[in-house]
Amino acid sequence: MSLLPKGPYGCPYLQLAPMEGVGDYCFRKAMASVGGFDEAVKDFLRVPQNAHVKSLSLAYTANELSPTSLTAQIMGSDPELMGEMAQELMKRGAPRIDVNCGCPSNIVTGRGAGSSLLKDPSFLHTVVRAVVKSVSIPVTVKMRSGYEDTSLFKENLLAAQESGVRYITLHPRTKVDGYGPPARWDLIAEAKSILKIPVVGNGDILKVEDALKMLETTKCDALMIGRGAVINPFIFHQIQSHFSRKSYKPQWNDLLNYLDVYIKSMPIDMPNKIQINKLKQLFGFLFKSTPKLLENRQAILTSRYENIVDFLNYAKPLLKEGWEYTERDSKLG
Numbered sequence: 001m002s003l004l005p006k007g008p009y010g011c012p013y014l015q016l017a018p019m020e021g022v023g024d025y026c027f028r029k030a031m032a033s034v035g036g037f038d039e040a041v042k043d044f045l046r047v048p049q050n051a052h053v054k055s056l057s058l059a060y061t062a063n064e065l066s067p068t069s070l071t072a073q074i075m076g077s078d079p080e081l082m083g084e085m086a087q088e089l090m091k092r093g094a095p096r097i098d099v100n101c102g103c104p105s106n107i108v109t110g111r112g113a114g115s116s117l118l119k120d121p122s123f124l125h126t127v128v129r130a131v132v133k134s135v136s137i138p139v140t141v142k143m144r145s146g147y148e149d150t151s152l153f154k155e156n157l158l159a160a161q162e163s164g165v166r167y168i169t170l171h172p173r174t175k176v177d178g179y180g181p182p183a184r185w186d187l188i189a190e191a192k193s194i195l196k197i198p199v200v201g202n203g204d205i206l207k208v209e210d211a212l213k214m215l216e217t218t219k220c221d222a223l224m225i226g227r228g229a230v231i232n233p234f235i236f237h238q239i240q241s242h243f244s245r246k247s248y249k250p251q252w253n254d255l256l257n258y259l260d261v262y263i264k265s266m267p268i269d270m271p272n273k274i275q276i277n278k279l280k281q282l283f284g285f286l287f288k289s290t291p292k293l294l295e296n297r298q299a300i301l302t303s304r305y306e307n308i309v310d311f312l313n314y315a316k317p318l319l320k321e322g323w324e325y326t327e328r329d330s331k332l333g
């Protein structure tokens with residue numbers, strides 16, 4: 001059975017991307033309350049040298065978004081420990097294990113994990129194969145297009161495929177690119193032509209038109225969206241509604257409910273200052289969704305409030321003002 005089944009009316013399988021620091025528990029819960037996607041991938045669980053995998057695996061809760069499934073992603077470079085971690089996560093109910101071959105962070109890459117695995121396709125194969133052999137659930141890989149350049153692109157894709165993964169999610173930027181230049185969708189098309197296994201396309205989908213263009217130009221099998229969903233939490237529903245041809249118009253109350261779930265999901269003992277910083281980060285994305293909102297983004301980010309109620313009393317009216325349906329519809333499809 002396909003791991004990436006199409007939805008009604010031929011809508012592609014839609015995944016919420018892992019985003020460490022941004023796409024945390026609060027965000028995932030808020031997104032799940034909106035819905036529209038088929039599956040979420042949790043941000044990476046680090047598997048350092050000498051890791052005690054059992055304790056590390058406790059950070060993953062399989063039914064967190066139930067009934068929407070949550071994939072566990074692991075990042076490390078010790079084949080044995082990666083296999084053991086995958087086993088622990090399987091015992092904790094993970095439906096799938098994704099191996100991170102893309103994280104650009106220097107702390108991570110310094111230890112040979114994440115995007116560093118792309119420097120050596122045969123080592124990538126060793127690590128991923130160890131994971132595949134350790135579990136009876138599907139294993140997948142999420143990768144960038146290379147480390148410094150794309151010279152090993154094909155080799156890395158084939159190494160991952162030969163290790164036995166069920167599909168590859170491609171974010172077509174190199175480690176060195178960071179998030180700077182536009183994602184090279186032509187590489188997603190190239191991966192499709194090289195691989196026998198499915199390819200999930202990822203990178204720079206900000207509106208429905210982008211999703212359609214990626215599908216058409218790359219022939220990828222499914223879509224993963226990260227920042228586009230933080231900017232516009234309704235993007236998955238909007239993609240679905242394009243396929244079903246049923247109108248979908250999120251109301252201001254829908255956004256309020258989303259924010260409410262986000263806020264209620266913050267730990268009660270979280271200091272006010274951290275709560276406000278978290279909300280500023282979230283609003284920083286939301287205020288990118290229309291030109292009108294963009295005008296007030298800097299004011300939101302530089303505002304100084306001591307408590308969350310005052311911050312929300314200031315920020316929500318500005319958000320409402322910019323969240324004009326006609327405008328948003330035309331900008332975000």
Ligand SMILES: Cc1cc2nc3c(=O)[nH]c(=O)nc-3n(C[C@H](O)[C@H](O)[C@H](O)COP(=O)(O)O)c2cc1C
Nearest residue numbers: 017018019020022043044142171203204225226227
């Ligand atoms: C703040 C942030 C954290 C991220 N954390 C992860 C992560 O934990 N694992 C991962 O595979 N990719 C991670 N990514 C990459 C995203 O999953 C995704 O591949 C990338 O943002 C491109 O997709 P987008 O344009 O839809 O955001 C992260 C990206 C961002 C912006």
